[in-house]
Amino acid sequence: xxxxxxxxxxxxxxxxxxxxxxxxxxxxxxxxxxxxxxxxxxxxxxxxxxxxxxxxxxxxxxxxxxxxxxxxxxxxxxxxxxxxxxxxxxxxxxxxxxxxxxxxxxxxxxxxxxxxxxxxxxxxxxxxxxxxxxxxxxxxxxxxxxxxxxxxxxxxxxxxxxxxxxxxxxxxxxxxxxxxxxxxxxxxxxxxxxxxxxxxxxxxxxxxxxxxxxxxxxxxxxxxxxxxxxxxxxxxxxxxxxxxxxxxxxxxxxxxxxxxxxxxxxxxxxxxxxxxxxxxxxxxxxxxxxxxxxxxxxxxxxxxxxxxxxxxxxxxxxxxxxxxxxxxxxxxxxxxxxxxxxxxxxxxxxxxxxxxxxxxxxxxxxxxxxxxxxxxxxxxxxxxxxxxxxxxxxxxxxxxxxxxxxxxxxxxxxxxxxxxxxxxxxxxxxxxxxxxxxxxxxxxxxxxxxxxxxxxxxxxxxxxxxxxxxxxxxxxxxxxxxxxxxxxxxxxxxxxxxxxxxxxxxxxxxxxxxxxxxxxxxxxxxxxxxxxxxxxxxxxxxxxxxxxxxxxxxxxxxxxxxxxxxxxxxxxxxxxxxxxxxxxxxxxxxxxxxxxxxxxxxxxxxxxxxxxxxxxxxxxxxx
Numbered sequence: 001x002x003x004x005x006x007x008x009x010x011x012x013x014x015x016x017x018x019x020x021x022x023x024x025x026x027x028x029x030x031x032x033x034x035x036x037x038x039x040x041x042x043x044x045x046x047x048x049x050x051x052x053x054x055x056x057x058x059x060x061x062x063x064x065x066x067x068x069x070x071x072x073x074x075x076x077x078x079x080x081x082x083x084x085x086x087x088x089x090x091x092x093x094x095x096x097x098x099x100x101x102x103x104x105x106x107x108x109x110x111x112x113x114x115x116x117x118x119x120x121x122x123x124x125x126x127x128x129x130x131x132x133x134x135x136x137x138x139x140x141x142x143x144x145x146x147x148x149x150x151x152x153x154x155x156x157x158x159x160x161x162x163x164x165x166x167x168x169x170x171x172x173x174x175x176x177x178x179x180x181x182x183x184x185x186x187x188x189x190x191x192x193x194x195x196x197x198x199x200x201x202x203x204x205x206x207x208x209x210x211x212x213x214x215x216x217x218x219x220x221x222x223x224x225x226x227x228x229x230x231x232x233x234x235x236x237x238x239x240x241x242x243x244x245x246x247x248x249x250x251x252x253x254x255x256x257x258x259x260x261x262x263x264x265x266x267x268x269x270x271x272x273x274x275x276x277x278x279x280x281x282x283x284x285x286x287x288x289x290x291x292x293x294x295x296x297x298x299x300x301x302x303x304x305x306x307x308x309x310x311x312x313x314x315x316x317x318x319x320x321x322x323x324x325x326x327x328x329x330x331x332x333x334x335x336x337x338x339x340x341x342x343x344x345x346x347x348x349x350x351x352x353x354x355x356x357x358x359x360x361x362x363x364x365x366x367x368x369x370x371x372x373x374x375x376x377x378x379x380x381x382x383x384x385x386x387x388x389x390x391x392x393x394x395x396x397x398x399x400x401x402x403x404x405x406x407x408x409x410x411x412x413x414x415x416x417x418x419x420x421x422x423x424x425x426x427x428x429x430x431x432x433x434x435x436x437x438x439x440x441x442x443x444x445x446x447x448x449x450x451x452x453x454x455x456x457x458x459x460x461x462x463x464x465x466x467x468x469x470x471x472x473x474x475x476x477x478x479x480x481x482x483x484x485x486x487x488x489x490x491x492x493x494x495x496x497x498x499x500x501x502x503x504x505x506x507x508x509x510x511x512x513x514x515x516x517x518x519x520x521x522x523x524x525x526x527x528x529x530x531x532x533x534x535x536x537x538x539x540x541x542x543x544x545x546x547x548x549x550x551x552x553x554x555x556x557x558x559x560x561x562x563x564x565x566x567x568x569x570x571x572x573x574x575x576x577x578x579x580x581x582x583x584x585x586x587x588x589x590x591x592x593x594x595x596x597x598x599x600x601x602x603x604x605x606x607x608x609x610x611x612x613x614x615x616x617x618x619x620x621x622x623x
Contacts, residue, residue, distance in 0.1 A: 008581035013122030041079025062093035063111035094297030101184035112296035131425030224290035229257035232297035265492035269320035276318035300429025323417030369414030511614035
């Protein structure tokens with residue numbers, strides 16, 4: 001029944017459209033998927049009840065705007081009610097919204113397949129901490145579900161639940177959904193303000209927000225949003241953005257109005273860029289930022305007005321910002337904001353300044369996040385830690401580091417763009433957008449004593465040894481020029497995805513090691529002469545753990561990275577690989593220091609050819 005379903009900590013996913021076609025926009029899920037939905041709901045109920053909660057568990061249920069979401073929610077709720085769980089149904093809701101609201105309940109079930117094609121759908125599970133289940137808890141839930149589905153009478157049992165809980169039993173929950181949706185919006189609006197301001201104190205929040213509003217009065221800002229029918233069409237985006245005096249120009253903004261591919265990568269950000277270009281052409285030069293969320297609204301990448309594009313003979317234009325640059329920009333902005341806030345908002349006293357200097361700060365990222373982050377963190381005196389791919393892995397690594405005494409303000413998966421800003425446990429395009437807005441709005445000013453108070457960009461320029469690049473009338477294009485230059489494979493590019501035949505991915509990596517070692521001997525002189533690579537080291541990631549310079553490359557389904565070092569022992573590039581946890585593919589990428597597309601292409605082709613050879617080997621190839 002579930003042979004084609006992917007079960008991971010990042011979510012349970014499959015094609016839920018009854019036809020089995022991933023681009024099918026029909027709302028019907030069919031009998032087989034109905035039974036699966038019932039068993040999923042019952043399994044999660046049993047998982048919660050085993051925790052021995054002191055009262056009847058309250059579970060928030062919501063969905064994104066995919067066509068199959070309503071039918072899956074309907075069946076899940078029947079199973080939850082049958083099992084004795086109290087259900088609060090919020091209908092269409094963005095992932096950060098339901099996770100903020102979940103803090104008022106015991107758990108949440110969110111129906112979404114994130115950026116996957118429209119015929120896909122899936123389930124995310126979490127507790128009242130507002131994040132998805134950690135890896136160990138997720139494994140336990142998956143084992144319970146697989147065991148339940150393996151019972152010969154499982155289908156009959158699912159039909160029995162359906163016969164006992166009719167659609168009429170859900171009428172009350174649908175009637176009450178508007179009340180719960182209103183509560184969810186209120187909780188989320190309050191929570192996102194805390195994230196943006198970096199403080200739960202309303203007074204401190206207002207000082208920051210007032211400064212941003214005042215700055216934007218002299219530098220008007222219009223933000224363009226291609227909602228693409230996502231769950232963010234019915235979230236807090238418009239009232240929040242407009243509360244800062246920012247104009248929001250949105251389109252494709254009806255729930256379910258999914259008019260193009262869902263993943264917010266450059267090939268789909270062009271619609272937002274086109275809208276910005278047409279508005280600029282019409283004379284509105286305040287249009288300098290845009291964003292597009294994915295269907296569940298937790299991931300949103302950025303389009304910006306590049307006023308320096310003319311230097312490349314393409315003319316000034318709106319340009320999608322690659323995911324890795326989005327994350328790097330947010331890490332820099334939020335880190336500089338933390339420094340600025342300590343000096344200007346949190347009292348600014350000597351004690352606070354001493355504490356801020358002595359505090360250990362860290363950023364948590366996934367394995368394929370570009371080495372841009374390493375350089376940015378080094379310049380700002382921030383420690384960097386890496387986890388395996390998967391938002392849950394990065395979130396729990398960050399919490400682990402907080403438990404060790406670190407202040408982890410920002411974290412995320414640079415390979416996918418966006419960011420997670422504490423205390424949130426999920427990516428949020430509003431957190432991304434406002435990290436950039438703060439960078440543009442909080443500028444140099446002189447206080448009543450005539451003392452210069454440096455803005456965020458000035459702080460970054462000073463800390464990174466680039467103060468000569470600072471100017472008062474800077475634009476986002478100026479800011480981007482100060483980020484460390486790297487050339488990185490995009491996660492959605494066709495060449496970043498391989499289909500391999502070897503089922504045991506650990507075995508595939510063993511074979512790859514043999515191929516690589518042979519190739520290294522043959523190509524070492526060439527690699528040194530062309531790129532300056534004189535040695536290599538291998539790193540692996542599993543869950544929240546990273547092991548560097550390992551000799552055993554078989555780490556199952558975890559991530560494997562090969563770093564190339566120069567004569568000074570500095571890493572100048574890496575290649576990376578890992579089987580996807582949410583799609584039946586093998587993901588690869590390359591990251592090269594500098595603006596060097598030819599080196600990136602060459603290394604990725606080499607990696608691809610070696611994986612192909614490893615995939616075609618028999619066990620005798622390991623001898």
